[in-house]
Amino acid sequence: MTKVVTYIIGFLAVLFAGYIMIVSPPDFLIYPGLPYLPFLKRAFFVLILCAVMCFYRVIKGPTSPDRIVAVDMLGMLIVGFCAIFTVSTGRSWYIDIGIAWALQSFITMLAFGKYFEGKDFDE
Amino acid sequence: MNNIIGIIVISVGLMFDFFGCLGLVRLPDVYNRLQASTKCITFGTCMILFGMFICAGLTAAGIKALLCAAFLLLTSPTATHVLARAAHKFGIKLSGIKVVDDYEETKN
Numbered sequence: 001m002t003k004v005v006t007y008i009i010g011f012l013a014v015l016f017a018g019y020i021m022i023v024s025p026p027d028f029l030i031y032p033g034l035p036y037l038p039f040l041k042r043a044f045f046v047l048i049l050c051a052v053m054c055f056y057r058v059i060k061g062p063t064s065p066d067r068i069v070a071v072d073m074l075g076m077l078i079v080g081f082c083a084i085f086t087v088s089t090g091r092s093w094y095i096d097i098g099i100a101w102a103l104q105s106f107i108t109m110l111a112f113g114k115y116f117e118g119k120d121f122d123e
Numbered sequence: 124m125n126n127i128i129g130i131i132v133i134s135v136g137l138m139f140d141f142f143g144c145l146g147l148v149r150l151p152d153v154y155n156r157l158q159a160s161t162k163c164i165t166f167g168t169c170m171i172l173f174g175m176f177i178c179a180g181l182t183a184a185g186i187k188a189l190l191c192a193a194f195l196l197l198t199s200p201t202a203t204h205v206l207a208r209a210a211h212k213f214g215i216k217l218s219g220i221k222v223v224d225d226y227e228e229t230k231n
């Protein structure tokens with residue numbers, strides 16, 4: 001019974017988020033007067049919805065590797081966010097942030113792998 | 124024309140990102156979640172970066188986006204493999220609907 005209620009609440013939440021994203025995206029975006037601004041608004045809201053799902057997994061995840069996977073995915077979403085910022089503003093230094101974030105995310109994953117295996121860092 | 128093709132590619136990438144995150148919420152097990160997250164990274168984010176390259180052309184930003192996509196394609200399967208192996212050694216059990224666990228059998 002509680003499972004059915006949870007499914008209904010989740011379905012309504014996804015419908016509401018889809019309505020906000022696709023039909024009427026809110027109007028607080030940063031650079032008005034860009035080309036393709038409606039598409040960019042919807043792209044930002046899709047990425048924000050994905051980030052909310054990742055935060056759900058970070059908070060609820062039963063074990064610690066779940067949380068690490070969700071944090072890794074959050075980093076990749078931020079790389080995509082930087083790429084769309086580069087398209088929308090035409091300033092090329094946003095993608096530098098993306099490259100640096102991808103690199104440090106990879107190193108973080110390797111360090112957490114070593115930590116979960118229970119080895120030292122120089123083995 | 125380049126902008127329109129790039130925006131279509133970015134839309135495909137966003138779709139992969141969304142379904143990958145939905146898999147992260149819905150799937151029962153850390154290994155299944157790793158699988159969904161790798162699809163999200165390699166297709167979603169690399170598609171977004173490639174669409175950004177198509178939009179920006181052969182400028183500095185476009186070349187940097189291609190470099191970032193190549194780096195992600197090299198590193199994200201490695202990181203996922205490391206994390207799956209580490210989770211297995213950490214003692215995370217597979218979910219109840221598992222069929223076979225060869226790694227556990229060969230370890231003993």
